[in-house]
Amino acid sequence: MAVCAVIGAAVMASVDEIVFHQILGWHHFYDRSTSGVGLLSDGLLHTAELLALVAGFFLYADLRRRRALASAHAWSGFFLGLGAFQLFDGIVDHKLLRLHQIRYGVDVTPYDWAWNIAGLVLLLIGVILALRAARRGGAGPAS
Template sequence: MANRYSYLSRNLWSGFLFGVGIVAFLDETLFHQLLHWHHFYDQSTTNVGLVSDGFFHAFSWFATIAGLFLFADLRRRQALWMKRWWGGILLGAGAFQLYDGIIQHKLMRIHQIRYVDHVIIYDIVWNVIALIMIIIGTVLLVQTRRKAKVETKV
């Protein structure tokens, strides 16, 4: 148990990378491929959009695999702290989704969630879900950080 306290940040980063990768993968699979709501880059031709989806898909898998390599290392060292790891996942997933919803959708306008008349409803749901993940992830991370401080002093 004491070993996991030495690896607080690695547990966080493993979960964070995994969370970013998984939410990006779900976004790309569900909204790009299955529902055809948008491409990663919608400001050009369909072919450019498909290529941009491919790069986005590769990014999501690189983040997922990096997170899993860190996860495997933590398990090998017997330093995995699942509650902290899940906090990292939720923080990473929420941070990526909020970045996507605010920066990519609204500021850069490289794509929208869906091209409909009342896109604001989709934007609100997208960003509120992101904020909920960020809040829950942050709570889990704060709880584990406090527990680590208390138990390492004893």
């Protein structure tokens, strides 16, 4: 489950970086300095997410090779990782540390609600899948 949680967090970080930082250009990972520092912070975030993704898939492949991967646990871990990254970013990065906001020049309240509710929904999906897998005894290794 932990391996797939790493993959899930890396995927969500990638979505955040690609969509909100690059395509929409709403913010950088660190917006409290110059735009050059913002771009550098985006590059460091992108590096970390790619390293986590590659490491996660190597570990995932090893679990599959050893036939030690339970697909139900893998999916629950993936969704837990997606939701955990989203909520951490929305609460810690946006509100506590104030590294950046989702968007500037607008009332961020609806964006904050949407961002954090989406993260909570993803997290709850992971919890539900984990509970179902636990009740079924782990659902056995994936083929």
